[in-house]
Amino acid sequence: MESAYLQFDSVSKSFPGVRALDRVSFSVREGRVHALIGENGAGKSTLLKVLSGLYRPDGGVVLMGGMAQSFRSTAAAIRAGVAVIYQELQLVPELSVAENLYLGNLPARMGWVNTIDMIAAAARQLEDLGERINPKAKVGSLSIGQRQMVEIAKALARDAKVIAFDEPTSSLSTRETDRLFSVIGKLKRQGSVILYVSHRMEEIFEVCDSATVLRDGRLAHTYESVEGVSRGELVEKMVGRSIEDIFHYQPRTPGAEVLKVDGLTGPGLTQPASFIARSGEIVGFFGLVGAGRTELMKVIYGARRARSGQVFIDGGAISPSSPRQAIRAGIVLCPEDRKKEGIIPIRSVMENLNISGRRHFSRLGFFINESRERANAAKHVERLAIRTPSLDQLVMNLSGGNQQKVILARWLSERIRVILFDEPTRGIDVGAKSEIYSIIYELANAGIAVVVVSSELPEVLGVCDRICVMREGAIVADIPRGQASQQKILGLALPAGAQTKTQEPL
């Protein structure tokens, strides 16, 4: 067998509580397009970040052309010939195409940029790709597809040998996607090594030669050729893990309808969203990253303004225009990004815990009642088994699971009817996960309607009574627990393919 240019040899990367990559090995030959697939959190992004020099692996090594590489920075990776083209393109919109191409490497004589040479070189580079883009145009004025071409040209201008694409077609039209594929074909013929990360199965069969499936940070399977492999088989490899039962699900009988969302539209939602949640019911929301789940929760919670539609609690219409109003109506949210949206890191556990509920035990609605706050915090710290040396400990010093419990405890002094959990266990170790689940059950048993947004299929299947699937900003299915399976839900959540994208208006 001819030797592979790019090799991952037993690459591992851990974060506290999470094994993001566990001894992953595979290799890609020159002139091949290799797909990297897996669920959210399977380790694809971590792998790309190792390749691009953003992370350093804890174990294992990346080889290029037989040489072990250990990138100390992204700049080092670029020098070694690696280009990663992320979903969010790394271009400066205010600068021209040519300037972007040679950014960090401007052709200059004694500090003066030689504009004429630069523009000519840029034009040649773009022509090589078969692109007709004016090198003098500002990048901000280009379409997404054109920008991507500029990004590819930039990679080639830096003599990149390994080019990795992260979900490159997620915001491209059909025509742009076709152009991208023909350019990828050209790169392939020139002998580049291409890694292609995508959720879209059709694309993988269309442009990729070989494929690696990651699951829970481990290598699930490597296909030397994707020819003849079925879509179903790939999905199975992506999800086919044994689900150890950390969920301890027990069936409940849901009561009356508590939350009704009727035709809600807002930022990030492409179609009016409607669903209900009953008393004591746990409703799951599954979807890929960017499917609009978080956006929907934020609109329900009043943190984003709804364009139309209504939210009902126990039959009464409310339309919260701020989280404050939502809380008073009985809706609370445990947000997705704990560090950015959940905790106040530099304040104490007690402070974070009482931030909302303190008005219930203040004096005259204005003065803090310190002793009651302390008692309330102590009560919840004990009840939820929050591990903290003291109530005055800064919340940022707690582990992720305990931070999540502090945020949750915040809502237990409110009269809640609906609790929205956005990724309640992201980045939390297994032990703390099952503690969070038991709190979720406890809330449901108390007659609260619970909504759980999660990117982890086993979690949604293990915890929820009913599962709503979102895809591209719309709720596309509402499946009772008994009828749900991993294959079915993932199949619904994956975009059907490039052909469903809107046509380019030209």
Place this chain on the structure above:
Amino acid sequence: MSASPTPARSQPPLPPPDAPPGEPPRTNALRVLWEQTGMLLVFAVLVAGCVIFVPNFSNLRNINGLLLSVTTYGIIACTMLFCLASGDFDLSVGSVVAMSGVVAAVVTNQTHSVLLGILAGTAAGAIVGLCNGIVIAVLGINALITTLATMQIVRGLSYLTSDGRAVGVANDAFYTLGLSSMRDLSWMKWLGESGEFGRFLVGITLPIWIMLACFAVFGILLKKTIFGRNTLAIGGNKEAAFLAGIPVRLTKIAIFTLQGMVAGLAGVILASRLTSGQPTSGQGYELKVISACVLGGVSLTGGVGTMTGVVMGVLIMGIAENAMNLLNIQAFWQYVASGAILLAAVLLDRLKQRRVV
């Protein structure tokens, strides 16, 4: 992770670095001690040094003068503490001092009512603060830019109202705000005759009492009320505070309005002490006040600040200035010194932050 070129804050959110469960990191006891008492230590050393090496420093009459010299920015620092704690700035306070003094003088002269004059001056400040608050909280404009603009607008307005000249007040009652003390109260006569310290107490003028009252009121407001805690929460993490149901906009508007009102009051008091409203007064006060706060351990990025710290910061600045005066150090050098003090304060803030991150 160490290879990452970006600072920790902007790192990809995928796996948050958690401490292992069950054993939260221990905080260094020494570090905590320094954090809580460090500024007190600096303060104590400074006072001791001045008492020993600066002639006349410990003279009670000098102490009275020292306190009087810090009243204007001491009062404003109380509300600047709230601004900074919520993660914002207010640069317009110096101009507000000038404008409210001028307004108070003009209104007093026209209505012959000192009370109306004082109210009008304070209200003028509050209105500027309200405008700042609305622009910043509702329209979402950066506080630095907004108050930089109002700083100039308000300065211009005070020149316009006063025609560019000091507006003298020919009403003796106007001066009481700045000059009266317990000495004027016949029933406190006994205290003044009871010894040196008694004489010191009765000699303390109203502005100093007002400053002390502000320290107490705003200290309680920050520490013991929902408003104060919300202020710190907003400064600590605005988005999280919003999602936790805190009325972020309203709180910000209230903070800036209070800031304007208090700066206005300080301006009126200053005018009373100067017996005229002067459109040139209060220049550079915004920086002096912010320096005092930062010196007192208030974080420029918000979320951290105590009134004790601010009191300390104000006094450190006052003592440094006072000591230099007593040592006959040329006024020009005092600029250099106050700049150096500001730099030292910011460095201190920086060091503290490095500890936090």
